[in-house]
Amino acid sequence: AQSVTQLGSHVSVSEGALVLLRCNYSSSVPPYLFWYVQYPNQGLQLLLKYTTGATLVKGINGFEAEFKKSETSFHLTKPSAHMSDAAEYFCAVSYGGATNKLIFGTGTLLAVQP
Amino acid sequence: GAVVSQHPSRVICKSGTSVKIECRSLDFQATTMFWYRQFPKQSLMLMATSNEGSKATYEQGVEKDKFLINHASLTLSTLTVTSAHPEDSSFYICSAEIPTSGYNEQYFGPGTRLTVT
Numbered sequence: 001a002q003s004v005t006q007l008g009s010h011v012s013v014s015e016g017a018l019v020l021l022r023c024n025y026s027s028s029v030p031p032y033l034f035w036y037v038q039y040p041n042q043g044l045q046l047l048l049k050y051t052t053g054a055t056l057v058k059g060i061n062g063f064e065a066e067f068k069k070s071e072t073s074f075h076l077t078k079p080s081a082h083m084s085d086a087a088e089y090f091c092a093v094s095y096g097g098a099t100n101k102l103i104f105g106t107g108t109l110l111a112v113q114p
Numbered sequence: 115g116a117v118v119s120q121h122p123s124r125v126i127c128k129s130g131t132s133v134k135i136e137c138r139s140l141d142f143q144a145t146t147m148f149w150y151r152q153f154p155k156q157s158l159m160l161m162a163t164s165n166e167g168s169k170a171t172y173e174q175g176v177e178k179d180k181f182l183i184n185h186a187s188l189t190l191s192t193l194t195v196t197s198a199h200p201e202d203s204s205f206y207i208c209s210a211e212i213p214t215s216g217y218n219e220q221y222f223g224p225g226t227r228l229t230v231t
Contacts, residue, residue: 032217043120043207043222044158051217090157096217100146102209104157 002027006091006105014113019063019078021108023091026072031093033074034102035065038088047089050074061085086112117141118210120223127198127230135193135226137208143188144210148220149181152205164191198230 007022025031032051036044048059055067065076074091091105117140127133137147145166150158162183163171170183180202182194191210195202205227209220 036222041205041225041227043118043224044209045222046219049219094217100211100218100220101160101163102148102158102220104159106157109155 002031002093002095002103004091004093004103004105006089006108008108009106010109010111012111012113013081015083016080019076019081019085019110021076021089021091021110023065023074023076023105024072025074025091025093027093027095029095030067030069031095033065033067034092034094035059035063035074035076036090036092037061038090038107040087044090047076081110081112083112083114086110116212116221118208118221118223120206120208120226122226123224124227125229127228129199129230130197132194132196133198133228135195135206135208135228137191137193137210137223139189139210139221142210142212144191144212145188146211146218147185147191148209148211149183149191149193150207150209152207152225154205158207161193195228198228200230203228203230 003026005024034049035047048057050067058064063078092102119138121136147164149161152158161176164183164185166185172178185191207225209222211218
């Protein structure tokens, strides 16, 4: 069965430091790839997505992610962390088609230290 | 655009009672909506796919008689937790789908926190 792995359930960075959140998927067929952010007691907000085309995808709030087929990865990065980036981040995949289910990773809680 | 609302945002109910949660697409029509459940500090688990005018499709292990889903219009899906028990306490999130070229993007509601006492 397809799955999504997010390495590191908790990541802590200093304000201004690089943010790197890892995501790998397990399937031979490249899926559609998504990163969502969730603030406490709120729903999910789409940060960015990869469907087709350019493998480096830019999203909101200065985040970007690169789809690497050979590594089955879609890591999320931001050059300089801000305090407001502290939240839970979920990587998700979808294979489209009739069901279009989203399969979520377990999430990474990002803490930003002053 | 593409705003999804949920009502209520929080609900506390007594064990044995039923609770209805509404999911609305405010500025678009959605033939398909999804219901997710999220336990504290865990990921989202898909419960069911709600299709307008037809029966919902439930994921394996989800009791369809306990979690009743009705998608009566193109802008409204409801989830009713029947005979709620404390173990049903959770964060319930819905999403609504917009068909796009190649894939259908989902837009998420803000979630409903259910506490069963």
